Amino acid sequence: MSTNPTHTRRYVLAARPATTTGPLEDGVLRFEDDAPVAALHDGQVLVKVGWLSLDVATRGWMNDVRNYLPPAPLGEAMRALGAGVVTDSQHPGFTAGDRVSGLLGWQEDAVVDGSALRKIPDGVPPQAALHVLGISGQTAWFGLHDIGRPHAGETVVVTAAAGAVGSIAVQLAVAAGARVIGVAGTAGKCAQVRELGAADCVNYREQDVEATIAELAPDRVDVVFDNVGGAILDALLPQLAVNARVVLCGAVSRYAGSGPVPLRNWFHLLPNRVRMEGFIYLDHQDRFDVAEADLLPRVRRGELRCQEHVIDGLKAAPDGIRLLLTGTNNGKVLVKLDQD
Amino acid sequence: MSTNPTHTRRYVLAARPATTTGPLEDGVLRFEDDAPVAALHDGQVLVKVGWLSLDVATRGWMNDVRNYLPPAPLGEAMRALGAGVVTDSQHPGFTAGDRVSGLLGWQEDAVVDGSALRKIPDGVPPQAALHVLGISGQTAWFGLHDIGRPHAGETVVVTAAAGAVGSIAVQLAVAAGARVIGVAGTAGKCAQVRELGAADCVNYREQDVEATIAELAPDRVDVVFDNVGGAILDALLPQLAVNARVVLCGAVSRYAGSGPVPLRNWFHLLPNRVRMEGFIYLDHQDRFDVAEADLLPRVRRGELRCQEHVIDGLKAAPDGIRLLLTGTNNGKVLVKLDQD
Numbered sequence: 001m002s003t004n005p006t007h008t009r010r011y012v013l014a015a016r017p018a019t020t021t022g023p024l025e026d027g028v029l030r031f032e033d034d035a036p037v038a039a040l041h042d043g044q045v046l047v048k049v050g051w052l053s054l055d056v057a058t059r060g061w062m063n064d065v066r067n068y069l070p071p072a073p074l075g076e077a078m079r080a081l082g083a084g085v086v087t088d089s090q091h092p093g094f095t096a097g098d099r100v101s102g103l104l105g106w107q108e109d110a111v112v113d114g115s116a117l118r119k120i121p122d123g124v125p126p127q128a129a130l131h132v133l134g135i136s137g138q139t140a141w142f143g144l145h146d147i148g149r150p151h152a153g154e155t156v157v158v159t160a161a162a163g164a165v166g167s168i169a170v171q172l173a174v175a176a177g178a179r180v181i182g183v184a185g186t187a188g189k190c191a192q193v194r195e196l197g198a199a200d201c202v203n204y205r206e207q208d209v210e211a212t213i214a215e216l217a218p219d220r221v222d223v224v225f226d227n228v229g230g231a232i233l234d235a236l237l238p239q240l241a242v243n244a245r246v247v248l249c250g251a252v253s254r255y256a257g258s259g260p261v262p263l264r265n266w267f268h269l270l271p272n273r274v275r276m277e278g279f280i281y282l283d284h285q286d287r288f289d290v291a292e293a294d295l296l297p298r299v300r301r302g303e304l305r306c307q308e309h310v311i312d313g314l315k316a317a318p319d320g321i322r323l324l325l326t327g328t329n330n331g332k333v334l335v336k337l338d339q340d
Numbered sequence: 341m342s343t344n345p346t347h348t349r350r351y352v353l354a355a356r357p358a359t360t361t362g363p364l365e366d367g368v369l370r371f372e373d374d375a376p377v378a379a380l381h382d383g384q385v386l387v388k389v390g391w392l393s394l395d396v397a398t399r400g401w402m403n404d405v406r407n408y409l410p411p412a413p414l415g416e417a418m419r420a421l422g423a424g425v426v427t428d429s430q431h432p433g434f435t436a437g438d439r440v441s442g443l444l445g446w447q448e449d450a451v452v453d454g455s456a457l458r459k460i461p462d463g464v465p466p467q468a469a470l471h472v473l474g475i476s477g478q479t480a481w482f483g484l485h486d487i488g489r490p491h492a493g494e495t496v497v498v499t500a501a502a503g504a505v506g507s508i509a510v511q512l513a514v515a516a517g518a519r520v521i522g523v524a525g526t527a528g529k530c531a532q533v534r535e536l537g538a539a540d541c542v543n544y545r546e547q548d549v550e551a552t553i554a555e556l557a558p559d560r561v562d563v564v565f566d567n568v569g570g571a572i573l574d575a576l577l578p579q580l581a582v583n584a585r586v587v588l589c590g591a592v593s594r595y596a597g598s599g600p601v602p603l604r605n606w607f608h609l610l611p612n613r614v615r616m617e618g619f620i621y622l623d624h625q626d627r628f629d630v631a632e633a634d635l636l637p638r639v640r641r642g643e644l645r646c647q648e649h650v651i652d653g654l655k656a657a658p659d660g661i662r663l664l665l666t667g668t669n670n671g672k673v674l675v676k677l678d679q680d
Contacts, residue, residue, distance in 0.1 A: 229607055248610045262602035267569055270588045270618035278610035
């Protein structure tokens with residue numbers, strides 16, 4: 001006799017946004033108080049969702065455009081990574097009580113294929129699977145080590161350096177022996193970035209990024225780990241060293257405003273033989289274990305931290321998206337679901 | 341008793357251009373009818389110059405700005421690659437009659453260090469050392485094989501496809517089994533590009549590049565070999581396939597007009613995990629022999645051709661630069677010196 005819930009609360013993607021960029025409009029997401037929970041089929045697992053990860057990519061998934069994942073389907077719980085506890089399982093790899101993470105969606109109870117879930121390692125809080133050991137940590141690790149490849153003594157600039165991915169990239173670059181300069185949007189964020197080991201941090205709202213970086217890095221910049229694109233990326237291109245690498249990790253500037261800001265300084269890539277490369281952490285799924293083997297001991301030793309910006313309760317989740325799109329979040333945006 | 345000439349004719353770089361981009365102004369180059377030829381020191385070679393190579397890079401060398409080479413020095417013969425015949429030698433590796441190429445400069449008789457010269461292989465005309473076996477061939481070879489890395493069956497777009505580097509890149513990509521689409525500026529150039537083996541060629545002055553490429557390459561573009569930058573490069577970025585490579589080989593658009601055209605579509609690099617990489621053929625000097633070993637038999641068999649746009653006589657050399665900056669040249673711009 002199952003005691004599984006038959007109904008749950010969720011946010012459904014009700015309509016595509018009117019434009020592919022720009023703020024989250026009313027009507028795109030619809031809250032449902034009493035959505036049915038399907039019975040478990042073979043191979044499926046029922047998860048009580050404890051935490052959801054909100055990311056800039058979430059806004060992109062709402063659009064009906066080609067991206068690295070198909071658009072989030074209309075009429076279903078909005079796509080999101082989440083962490084939770086197994087409450088029932090028809091999959092041999094999971095039993096009730098297991099802590100798991102995966103694409104659980106904006107809902108309190110999720111029925112998902114066990115094959116799409118990962119167990120959360122012992123000795124870390126569940127939400128670590130959504131940042132230092134999850135999408136943010138994996139993104140920072142693969143972007144920095146596969147694309148950026150900083151050597152000891154090189155200068156690395158990280159944009160959105162107080163953000164989830166950025167703050168982890170800062171810590172990993174410092175651990176690799178690089179001299180790290182962050183770029184962030186407030187004095188408080190810059191102070192946090194320095195606490196993570198950055199030699200300095202530029203406040204792009206108050207300082208001229210190009211001139212300040214030129215001053216702070218007279219021998220130029222070897223690696224840019226970029227999470228924003230647009231004007232800030234453009235200001236960094238003239239400061240690149242010969243054979244510099246630019247990791248295109250995110251383009252929050254593209255989603256936030258009235259569309260993408262053009263790059264005026266692209267031609268600096270040529271005489272300096274710069275490699276600028278986009279990447280998507282999902283491409284590296286077959287090596288997540290490699291990254292985790294490096295990340296997990298650092299997390300357990302407390303050497304790899306992530307500032308959490310916690311939204312309370314599923315109902316408030318859209319507020320988290322708005323924070324991300326305006327850059328007014330302070331660290332990794334998580335929704336803590338209001339469950340016992 | 342030496343019969344070496346004591347005087348020669350040359351163009352000296354007399355003044356820096358007023359702006360780093362834009363047309364070649366009067367007064368930047370000064371023709372000298374009767375410049376002295378220095379006596380040979382140990383290790384030096386005297387070369388009777390037969391051919392000079394004019395390149396878009398030549399315009400950049402005139403500026404007093406950091407580039408992959410230092411600015412061309414004022415008061416000396418303007419920097420250029422050339423081919424000629426040794427007339428006297430104080431270097432053990434060369435004797436009179438040897439055919440050589442190297443940085444000979446805009447002059448009829450050049451005194452240069454033997455260590456900076458290469459011998460021209462037998463069985464090819466001397467000017468081949470300036471295009472198919474020289475800067476153009478080496479540039480196309482390293483850009484295509486080291487950076488672009490096309491696989492058989494992939495789609496490669498080459499811009500300025502009728503130009504010196506572009507036309508060789510087209511032929512090498514076809515030889516690698518790729519489907520090649522050129523971009524060029526006249527119907528006549530497009531016809532030439534098709535004759536080199538390209539499946540198609542877009543006339544950017546008459547066709548919408550983005551729409552036409554989308555039609556010609558419905559499965560998208562795997563490699564862009566770009567010689568122009570700016571608006572044409574920007575039009576290609578939305579057509580890139582996942583894991584596409586963009587070879588930034590030249591930016592003629594930057595030198596020709598009123599400065600660089602910004603890239604509006606840079607953000608397409610991100611979801612498609614594109615690698616965009618600048619390169620300079622001089623970085624690959626230690627592997628010129630590897631490229632030549634592949635290029636030389638193709639040249640000897642007549643499989644690798646280069647359209648030559650020959651300027652007659654040293655005095656007319658500035659006209660060649662003007663052709664390059666306006667894109668009105670037809671193929672590799674060479675100066676044929678008026679010597680017996």
